[in-house]
Amino acid sequence: MLRQFKSVVHSAKVAKVFLWSNIDINIRLMSTKMDRNNFFFRQLFDPVSCTYTYLLGDLTTRDAVIIDPVLEHAERDAGLIKELGFNLIYAMNTHMHADHITGTGKLKSLLPGARSVIGKASGATADVHLADADLVKFGGYQLSVAATPGHTNGCVTYICHEQGIAFTGDTLLIRGCGRTDFQEGSSEALYKSVHQKIFTLPDHYTLYPAHDYKGLTATTVGEEKKYNPRLSKSLGEFIKIMENLNLPYPKMIDKALPANRVCGIY
Numbered sequence: 001m002l003r004q005f006k007s008v009v010h011s012a013k014v015a016k017v018f019l020w021s022n023i024d025i026n027i028r029l030m031s032t033k034m035d036r037n038n039f040f041f042r043q044l045f046d047p048v049s050c051t052y053t054y055l056l057g058d059l060t061t062r063d064a065v066i067i068d069p070v071l072e073h074a075e076r077d078a079g080l081i082k083e084l085g086f087n088l089i090y091a092m093n094t095h096m097h098a099d100h101i102t103g104t105g106k107l108k109s110l111l112p113g114a115r116s117v118i119g120k121a122s123g124a125t126a127d128v129h130l131a132d133a134d135l136v137k138f139g140g141y142q143l144s145v146a147a148t149p150g151h152t153n154g155c156v157t158y159i160c161h162e163q164g165i166a167f168t169g170d171t172l173l174i175r176g177c178g179r180t181d182f183q184e185g186s187s188e189a190l191y192k193s194v195h196q197k198i199f200t201l202p203d204h205y206t207l208y209p210a211h212d213y214k215g216l217t218a219t220t221v222g223e224e225k226k227y228n229p230r231l232s233k234s235l236g237e238f239i240k241i242m243e244n245l246n247l248p249y250p251k252m253i254d255k256a257l258p259a260n261r262v263c264g265i266y
């Protein structure tokens, strides 16, 4: 009888230890899972300029940022942000675009409280100016700013190390890159930006560009290092390729640049 009692006590103790360690593991799993699951990401598209806009949010605090919004879609984007219960804190640009008018100005009027953001070297007016190594925080997340001049002086890449993703604007396009034939463009600067600030990220990081003209949506650092037909070459070869692109000027450039110098139409 005593032996039986001892055995019950023993198994109860084991069960208790088992139960507690299980709870501990579950709590740890839950918090890891919660961290992964409370990051909101949505890629949006403008078919006219083939521009990608990105909405990022913290599903717990509801703070959100939007990257490279397009004026014509400000109502769509503001509607989505409201519907999903987000509080837009920053309407951000990767650079002063030449092919479309940014939606940051209109989003500020549709979503009071949102602040416009752009790289300081762009020369554009905005509520917040960023420089290399700055951090943009929203909820429990942050974007590290990497100055990546070349397409324009003020180009920046936004990196979310926690999620292993980066928003490259026009600096790096999928199997391509931004042109360097206007707006302070410099092929040498762009090549160095990509090789020093983007290709040095881990190979598995997913890269999201501001445009794609073929319907592709994302790439990785490893893929671009291997397959980018321009940037996988030497600097000399890259400069020659860029000199011979012969692209027509963007149709909207004369309207877009003056509007984007003040971060869009209010």
Ligand SMILES: N[C@@H](CCC(=O)N[C@@H](CSS)C(=O)NCC(=O)O)C(=O)O
Pocket (backbone or CB within 6 Å): 049, 097, 098, 099, 170, 176, 177, 178, 179, 180, 211, 247, 248, 249, 250, 251, 252
């Ligand atoms: N046809 C479009 C403009 C296309 C263009 O020039 N895209 C730019 C980015 S927007 S300034 C670019 O850098 N392209 C690089 C490339 O290799 O295509 C228009 O008229 O808007």
